[in-house]
Amino acid sequence: MADEADEDDGQRIPEQIARREELRAKIQEAKAAIEQQAREKEQRRQDREDHDRDDEDPPKPSTKRKNPNDAKPEDRNQINLIDPDSHLMRKSRRDGWQQAYNAQAVVDADGSQLILASYVADSSADNWELEPALETVSPEVGAPTTVLADAGYVRKKLIMRFDSDPEAPELYLAITGDDHDLRRYDYRPPKKKTKVVKDPVLIAMREKVRSNEGRKIYQKRKQSVEPVFGIIKSVLGFDQFLRRGFNAVNAEWNLVCTAYNLKRMWRIATADPVPTGCAGG
Incomplete structure (x- = not known):
């Protein structure tokens, strides 16, 4: 009886719930990584535009540059949690x-x-x-x-x-x-x-x-x-x-x-x- 009480004391998280919380944490980790990639991609895009822009071809005054920190990932974006740097x-x-x-x-x-x-x-x-x-x-x-x-x-x-x-x-x-x-x-x-x-x-x-x-x-x-x-x-x-x-x-x-x-x-x-x-x- 004592062994059975030790195995199920009512304070342990059921295995299914623990697994669910682990998956949820991985999803949040992937979400944060994809959002960071979107910001970095937008920053690289702007840097490349600046690199290719000639002095005779300045940006239009009415064109408002997007803040890279406001960049949002597209629905099709995904990430590999084993190797986040790969694509x-x-x-x-x-x-x-x-x-x-x-x-x-x-x-x-x-x-x-x-x-x-x-x-x-x-x-x-x-x-x-x-x-x-x-x-x-x-x-x-x-x-x-x-x-x-x-x-x-x-x-x-x-x-x-x-x-x-x-x-x-x-x-x-x-x-x-x-x-x-x-x-x-x-x-x-x-x-x-x-x-x-x-x-x-x-x-x-x-x-x-x-x-x-x-x-x-x-x-x-x-x-x-x-x-x-x-x-x-x-x-x-x-x-x-x-x-x-x-x-x-x-x-x-x-x-x-x-x-x-x-x-x-x-x-x-x-x-x-x-x-x-x-x-x-």
Whole structure:
């Protein structure tokens, strides 16, 4: 009888109620985290607008800036309590959604295929990552003279900034997906829908990439950066992050890129020299 009294003294919270309170606490935690993300997102949006705004294009006097602290999350926003720093992303429209980070890498396109800089971003969009990626390249490596990037990095203000800065590297930026695979002969059936480009800045960049010289230069992209990610996934066997949290995942990605570079440098150092000529007898 004493044992039964100890097991149920009338003062303990039933298991169902305890579980309910635990779930309620997690919901409140998720709610607070989503609201904080909405405030941070609005602040980043305003910072990017300020970064892209020219002196000749000031904000309209009647435009009232929203206070980031008043930003509200959308109904579709959600968060992962195991790794709140990650976000729902998908590689393309053909891929499914998954909790992920956006791994970035700057790769040498002049033959070595070494990774010059690497980091992870918490947004699936690449169009704000080109400048941070170039800034991540160490001065000891040297500033890039030419930059090749796919259509995911397209942004009009970015192109204008590169064109107006004499110290900026030469930019070759694909404007649409049609510019990625510039074949001399293409017998595939034409796409039903193609993106119409009307902006003069974007049209000029497209013509630059599609010119004879631009094709030769831009072709280096698919034989440099694309194989690097393929080797990391297929040869090194790294197809998902094992750590949690932005700083931890960033450190993990840098470690993986370092491992790739060591493997690549060993391959370069031990490769047989290419013969410069031959003789026949």
